[in-house]
Amino acid sequence: xxxxxxxxxxxxxxxxxxxxxxxxxxxxxxxxxxxxxxxxxxxxxxxxxxxxxxxxxxxxxxxxxxxxxxxxxxxxxxxxxxxxxxxxxxxxxxxxxxxxxxxxxxxxxxxxxxxxxxxxxxxxxxxxxxxxxxxxxxxxxxxxxxxxxxxxxxxxxxxxxxxxxxxxxxxxxxxxxxxxxxxxxxxxxxxxxxxxxxxxxxxxxxxxxxxxxxxxxxxxxxxxxxxxxxxxxxxxxxxxxxxxxxxxxxxxxxxxxxxxxxxxxxxxxxxxxxxxxxxxxxxxxxxxxxxxxxxxxxxxxxxxxxxxxxxxxxxxxxxxxxxxxxxxxxxxxxx
Numbered sequence: 001x002x003x004x005x006x007x008x009x010x011x012x013x014x015x016x017x018x019x020x021x022x023x024x025x026x027x028x029x030x031x032x033x034x035x036x037x038x039x040x041x042x043x044x045x046x047x048x049x050x051x052x053x054x055x056x057x058x059x060x061x062x063x064x065x066x067x068x069x070x071x072x073x074x075x076x077x078x079x080x081x082x083x084x085x086x087x088x089x090x091x092x093x094x095x096x097x098x099x100x101x102x103x104x105x106x107x108x109x110x111x112x113x114x115x116x117x118x119x120x121x122x123x124x125x126x127x128x129x130x131x132x133x134x135x136x137x138x139x140x141x142x143x144x145x146x147x148x149x150x151x152x153x154x155x156x157x158x159x160x161x162x163x164x165x166x167x168x169x170x171x172x173x174x175x176x177x178x179x180x181x182x183x184x185x186x187x188x189x190x191x192x193x194x195x196x197x198x199x200x201x202x203x204x205x206x207x208x209x210x211x212x213x214x215x216x217x218x219x220x221x222x223x224x225x226x227x228x229x230x231x232x233x234x235x236x237x238x239x240x241x242x243x244x245x246x247x248x249x250x251x252x253x254x255x256x257x258x259x260x261x262x263x264x265x266x267x268x269x270x271x272x273x274x275x276x277x278x279x280x281x282x283x284x285x286x287x288x289x290x291x292x293x294x295x296x297x298x299x300x301x302x303x304x305x306x307x308x309x310x311x312x313x314x315x316x317x318x319x320x321x322x323x324x325x326x327x328x329x330x331x332x333x334x335x
Contacts, residue, residue, distance in 0.1 A: 002222050005312050008232035009050035009218070010041050011211045012202055018285075018306050019195040020045060023131075025052060025174050025243045026284035028275060030173035030194025033137070033185075033309065040199040041211075042177040046090070046133045052237050053088035054244070056129050060084035063121040064168050065128045073168045089130030091123055093171075095139055102147055103159050104166065119166045126155045127172040137176030138183045145189050148174070154191050170196055192317070194277045195302075196309035243287035256294045263303060266331065269310045277306045 010017065019032045034042045058065045061081035064073050072080055093102065104122035123132070134140060151157050157170040174192065176185075190196075202208050218225040257279070264274040281302035282294045291298070304325045311325070 003226050004051055005044050005218055006226055006229035006233050007045065007052055007217075008236055009214055009229045010045055010048070011214060011224030012207055013041055013045065013199055015197045015305060016042070016045055016199050018301075019197045020049060020175070021240065021288060022195065022281050022284040022302065023175070024049065024240050025247060025287055026280050027171075027173045029280045029284065030192065033190070033193040033198060034175070034177040035180045035196070037201045038179060040201060042199060044133055046131070046177065047177050049131060050087060050090040051129075051233055052091070053087045053236070054241055056088050058084060058086055058129075058195045064125045065089065065130070066169070067129070070169070073166070089126055089128075091127040091130065091132050093123055093134045093144075095136055096141075097123070097144065099143065102220060103157055103163070105159075107165075117327070119159070119164050119283040121168070122157075124151055124170040124172075125168055128168070128170050130172055132172045132174050134174070134176045136182070137189075138176045138178040138180065138185050140189075142186070145186055149188055149192065156279055177220075190309055191273070195281065195305040197305050198308070206237065231245065239288060242271050242290070243284065246290070247283055247287040250286050250292065250294060252283070252294055256282065256296060256299055257323055259296055261297055263299075263329075264307070267307050267325070268313060269307060274307055274310050278303065281306055300329060 002232075007017070016034055019034075023029055023032050029231075034046075034296045036042065055064060057068055059068075059082065061082035062072075065086070066073065066080065068083060100122065102122050103124055105119055150176060151170045155169060155171045157166075157168055159166045176193065178185075202211065214225075260278040262284075264278070267274075278299060279294070282298040285298045285302055286292075286294045289298075308325055
């Protein structure tokens with residue numbers, strides 16, 4: 001099987017890479033939405049995450065990725081096997097997927113062959129404690145969106161059908177990508193993403209050449225290319241691991257809390273989710289940089305991705321969300 005393109009080898013798109021690294025360090029940030037032109041490494045970056053994430057402790061036969069200490073879903077401890085280490089899941093949810101495939105359903109094979117009524121876990125079970133990726137998320141069918149909203153709000157998947165009654169954990173980082181020209185996201189789903197970034201086609205000729213050079217080298221010799229970037233990947237994995245260990249000891253402080261609230265009020269963000277996400281994302285940035293405290297600079301670096309999709313629409317302001325964010329940041333951080 002062809003390996004994934006190495007994350008450190010992705011040229012440019014710094015906002016996208018920063019948002020994904022923040023989500024790796026602090027899953028509570030609420031996921032990442034990546035919108036922009038086709039062919040700008042959106043899918044490549046998300047699928048490369050699997051090579052950066054630390055493994056999880058679970059059980060060899062457990063389809064729900066339950067952690068040690070958690071009870072077995074079906075009550076049968078022996079059925080999930082011995083303790084094991086598995087890669088953190090990064091699961092694709094394709095367009096056109098059926099509801100049964102997402103939430104799980106009756107295992108038809110066992111029902112027909114053995115007369116057993118058993119549950120066949122779906123994609124939500126596989127994504128538990130990992131990442132769930134939806135390409136072209138803005139084209140996802142409404143009934144699947146409703147399912148995801150319910151599960152994202154509770155962290156559990158509940159299935160009551162075909163005589164089955166199953167409840168299992170489904171806690172995952174939601175990552176979506178798409179082209180905004182092909183349609184908008186429902187506001188309820190948009191609000192579930194903690195971070196939103198915009199990616200564009202590079203305008204610098206040297207950067208474009210480097211993108212083509214690296215992609216061509218990868219396609220001609222995937223294993224050799226990945227080997228050349230192995231050291232950079234190991235360094236980034238170490239940075240993520242260190243940040244995950246460090247983040248619990250980084251406390252928020254009064255100036256940062258005040259600036260976060262001032263910024264959200266100035267930008268007209270509804271509710272308090274903006275402030276909470278700002279602090280969580282800034283803390284993750286501080287951890288990634290090895291800092292002991294959150295600073296206003298950390299807050300400023302994550303503010304565009306946190307607030308871009310939380311702005312109220314102003315029919316009298318024709319500037320795009322990015323321009324409005326930059327203007328708001330300039331005013332909030334003046335002096």
